[in-house]
Amino acid sequence: MPPKRALYTIAAHQQQCRDHYVNRAGARAIAPKADRLSSMSVTIKTPDEQEKMRVAGRLAADVLDMIGEHVKPGVATEELDAICHRYIVGTLDAIPAPLNYRGFPKSICTSVNHVVCHGIPGERTLKNGDIVNVDVTVIKDGFHGDTSRMFYVGQPSVIGERLTRVCFESMWVGIRAIKPGARLGDIGHAIQTHAEKSRFSIVREYCGHGIGRIFHEDPQVLHYGKPATGLELLPGMTITVEPMVNAGKRDVRLLTDGWTVVTKDHSLSAQWEHTVLVTDTGFEVLTLGSADRAA
Numbered sequence: 282m283p284p285k286r287a288l289y290t291i292a293a294h295q296q297q298c299r300d301h302y303v304n305r306a307g308a309r310a311i312a313p314k315a316d317r318l319s320s321m322s323v324t325i326k327t328p329d330e331q332e333k334m335r336v337a338g339r340l341a342a343d344v345l346d347m348i349g350e351h352v353k354p355g356v357a358t359e360e361l362d363a364i365c366h367r368y369i370v371g372t373l374d375a376i377p378a379p380l381n382y383r384g385f386p387k388s389i390c391t392s393v394n395h396v397v398c399h400g401i402p403g404e405r406t407l408k409n410g411d412i413v414n415v416d417v418t419v420i421k422d423g424f425h426g427d428t429s430r431m432f433y434v435g436q437p438s439v440i441g442e443r444l445t446r447v448c449f450e451s452m453w454v455g456i457r458a459i460k461p462g463a464r465l466g467d468i469g470h471a472i473q474t475h476a477e478k479s480r481f482s483i484v485r486e487y488c489g490h491g492i493g494r495i496f497h498e499d500p501q502v503l504h505y506g507k508p509a510t511g512l513e514l515l516p517g518m519t520i521t522v523e524p525m526v527n528a529g530k531r532d533v534r535l536l537t538d539g540w541t542v543v544t545k546d547h548s549l550s551a552q553w554e555h556t557v558l559v560t561d562t563g564f565e566v567l568t569l570g571s572a573d574r575a576a
C-alpha cells in the first residue's frame with residue numbers, strides 16, 4: 282500500500298506554506314524558520330506586472346471607498362457583502378478573490394468587534410458602537426489587490442476608537458520601514474513596538490503575505506519580529522502589511538465554521554491592510570483610497 286500522504290516534497294511544502302495564511306493548524310506546524318523559508322520563492326514583478334498590481338490595488342481601494350456609507354447601525358454584514366459583490370463584478374468588471382477561495386463562501390470578510398479576521402458575512406446586523414473590519418481582495422487582469430479598513434458603526438467606545446487608531450498607526454510604521462535592503466523583521470519589529478507601547482497585543486497566527494498572480498504568495502510578512510532579521514526586501518516585490526491588534530491578550534481561537542478567528546479572551550480586535558510595492562527608493566502603497574491619493 283502506498284502511504285496515504287504524499288512524501289515530503291519541496292513543492293508540497295511550498296503549497297503548505299501558501300496555505301498557511303488561512304490555516305491556523307498549518308501555521309503552527311510550519312512555524313517560520315529562516316532555514317525553511319529560504320527555499321521558498323518570492324516573485325519580483327516586472328514594470329508591466331507592477332502596473333497591473335497598481336490597477337488591482339486601486340480597484341480594491343475603490344470598493345472600500347464605496348462601502349463606507351453603507352456601514353451603519355441595522356445593516357447586516359451579508360448586505361455589505363452583496364453590495365461589494367455587485368460593485369466588484371458589475372461596476373469594476375473584476376473578480377472577488379475570497380469567493381470560493383479554499384471554500385470561503387462570500388466575496389468579502391467582515392470582522393466585527395472580537396472577530397480578529399476572516400469573519401463570514403451573514404445575518405448579523407451591525408449596532409451602534411461596533412467596530413468592523415471590511416477586507417476586500419479583487420483580481421483584475423490576473424493580479425490581486427488586497428486591502429482592509431476599520432469602520433465605526435455609529436459612535437465607537439473610547440477603547441474601540443483607541444484600538445482602531447493604534448492599529449492604523451502600527452500598519453503605517455510597518456509600511457514606512459519598507460525599502461530595498463530593509464528586512465522583514467524590520468517591518469514586524471516596527472509594528473509590534475508601536476502596538477505594545479499602547480499595551481495592546483499583536484496576533485501571531487496570521488500574517489501579511491506576498492501577493493501577485495497568487496493571492497497568498499511568499500513571503501510571510503509577520504507583524505512582530507527583530508530588526509535586521511528575515512528576508513531582505515528587493516525592488517519589485519509586492520507584499521501586504523495587515524496587522525491584527527488586540528485590546529487584550531494576543532491568543533486567538535478558530536470557530537467551528539473553519540474561518541472565523543476570534544480573540545480567546547473576547548477582547549476587541551482591529552486590523553488594517555494595504556498592498557505595497559517595494560520601489561527603488563522605498564515603497565509605493567497600491568491600495569490608497571481616493572482621499573489619500575489626493576493628499
Ligand code: MF3
Pocket residue numbers: 302303378379380382383385389390399416417418427521523540554
Ligand atoms: N483578504 C485576506 C487577507 O488579507 C484573506 C481572506 S481569505 C478568505 O489575506 F478566504 F477568507 F477570504
Ligand code: CO
Pocket residue numbers: 416417418427428429554
Ligand atoms: Co485582505
Ligand code: CO
Pocket residue numbers: 427489490521523554
Ligand atoms: Co492579505
